[in-house]
Structure formats: C-alpha cells, structure tokens
Amino acid sequence: MTFTGHTILITGGTSGIGLGFAKKFSELGNKVIITARNEKRLNQILNENLTFTGFVSDVADKDSLPQLVNFIKENFPQLDVIMNCAGIMRAINLFEQADNSLKVLTEEIHINLLGTIAVTQAFLKILVANNGLVINVSSGLSNLADGAHPIYNLTKAGVHFYSDALREQAKYFEKTLKVIELVPPLVTETNLESHTNTDAPNNMALSDLISETLAGLENGLDRIDAGFAKQLHQMGKVNSDENTKLLSQQMLSNYFPKMKD
Numbered sequence: 001m002t003f004t005g006h007t008i009l010i011t012g013g014t015s016g017i018g019l020g021f022a023k024k025f026s027e028l029g030n031k032v033i034i035t036a037r038n039e040k041r042l043n044q045i046l047n048e049n050l051t052f053t054g055f056v057s058d059v060a061d062k063d064s065l066p067q068l069v070n071f072i073k074e075n076f077p078q079l080d081v082i083m084n085c086a087g088i089m090r091a092i093n094l095f096e097q098a099d100n101s102l103k104v105l106t107e108e109i110h111i112n113l114l115g116t117i118a119v120t121q122a123f124l125k126i127l128v129a130n131n132g133l134v135i136n137v138s139s140g141l142s143n144l145a146d147g148a149h150p151i152y153n154l155t156k157a158g159v160h161f162y163s164d165a166l167r168e169q170a171k172y173f174e175k176t177l178k179v180i181e182l183v184p185p186l187v188t189e190t191n192l193e194s195h196t197n198t199d200a201p202n203n204m205a206l207s208d209l210i211s212e213t214l215a216g217l218e219n220g221l222d223r224i225d226a227g228f229a230k231q232l233h234q235m236g237k238v239n240s241d242e243n244t245k246l247l248s249q250q251m252l253s254n255y256f257p258k259m260k261d
C-alpha cells in the first residue's frame, strides 16, 4: 500500500531529512506543509517546490504555535499526519563554562524535546479526529550517551519515551492515533551533519532512509530503526555501560581532539 492521499505537516522541512521527506511525500500524492524559522530559505524551497505550502514557525516559540494551528485549521482541516523533524545538534564541552550559558545549554531541549511535545499536543485533537499519525524523529543517539552531544542525547531519549507513552495512551484511551518513532542513523546529506564526511562509517544515504521508512510505514512498524540505528538500539540494550564508554571515547576524540606534544 502506497503512502498517499494524506495531508502532512513537517516541522523543519526546509533542509536535510525533513526536506527529503517533503519531496518524497509530495511525489507520492500527499499534500505537504513545511515549517522552519528562516523565512528566506523557506521561500526559496517553496519556489523550487511549487506543490508545497510553507509557514514560518519556530517550534520553540510557544507564542507562535497558535498561529500555526489556526493556519492549519483554516486551510487544512483534513490534516492527518505530523512529522516532528525540526531539530538541532550541538557538540558541547561541558567544561568550557565560557561558551555554556544556560540559554545555550538548553536550546536543544527547547527545540528537539519541548518543541516536539508542544507541536504534537497542539495538533492532537485534529489528528485524532482525522484518524491520524504522528511521526517523531528521534535518533540512533537516543539509545546511549555518546559523550560529545550531552544535551542532544537526552532530548532524543526524551522524544523516544514521549512517543512510547503517547502510543500506549492512544491504545489505552482508545484514540484513533498512530504514533511512529523514526530513528535515523548518521545522515550527512543534511545541515546538521554537513561537517561529517560522506564516507564516514555507518552514514546512510537520505534516499535509503526514506525508502526504509516507507517500508516501515507499510509494514505498520511503531519504531523504525533505519540503517545503523538498529545496531545502536542493540548497543543501548546489551552491554550498554561498556558501549557507552567505547562510543564516548571515540566520539569525544573525534569532536574534541587533544593536542599532541
């Protein structure tokens, strides 16, 4: 069964994974609405993709969320899918106090975690009324701390637990809502990972991520661990303490190499 005929809101739809899915979903015959903060970039994407609708919106700005909800209610009352894709990732040296104001340290929490929760809750009634679907984008790095991204890891673990709880509540309270967690591995065809070489180990092509996700949607999976995210899932379950140490040593030396004598 092809994923078609839906009306899909994608937060963070102007770049990387969100933009890749926006293009694919549109190609498959879905109505696609994308959001992002940067208006200039959004307009550029809308000019290049005439089937898309766009709306400037910051998932971390609680005051602007009602405007997005009103826009959707007025123009797309048939909305039945949201994909929470907006996200940022920071490598942080927790000991560099000068760069680490609380504002900087909590930005990923506001965008990745609270943003996902706020957007989902704001559209829950509409989605349930339309037999809807939530796709929350977490990360392979939700499974264990990698050392270099201390706040990112916890935001994505939070997205995982929120998604599980929402899915279980939907079943318990007999709501017509499906909740899917999409767990991507490293995808370098993105702004978020533009600093990483495409030949990095375990990198997944964006087109492969999309194909694997569409197969997962067709097979009715609740959680789609794409590519290397399957191994990261296992690493977080079996010998997780040991794997945390190994992964952290590797990632910390990649991101914060020590000066050699």
Ligand SMILES: NC(=O)c1ccc[n+]([C@@H]2O[C@H](COP(=O)([O-])OP(=O)(O)OC[C@H]3O[C@@H](n4cnc5c(N)ncnc54)[C@H](OP(=O)(O)O)[C@@H]3O)[C@@H](O)[C@H]2O)c1
Pocket (backbone or CB within 6 Å): 011, 012, 013, 014, 015, 016, 017, 018, 035, 036, 037, 038, 039, 041, 057, 058, 059, 060, 084, 085, 086, 087, 088, 089, 111, 112, 115, 137, 138, 139, 140, 183, 184, 185, 186, 187, 188, 189, 190, 191, 192, 193
């Ligand atoms: N790339 C990877 O290796 C990888 C792996 C696992 C999971 N993920 C997850 O996949 C999702 C997409 O990431 P990506 O790699 O495609 O990154 P990307 O290329 O940097 O795209 C991020 C998108 O999110 C938007 N965005 C950022 N902050 C926002 C905010 N506060 N409100 C609304 N939109 C916002 C950006 O536009 P503006 O800046 O204009 O707002 C952009 O459209 C993220 O949740 C990320 O954590 C990525």
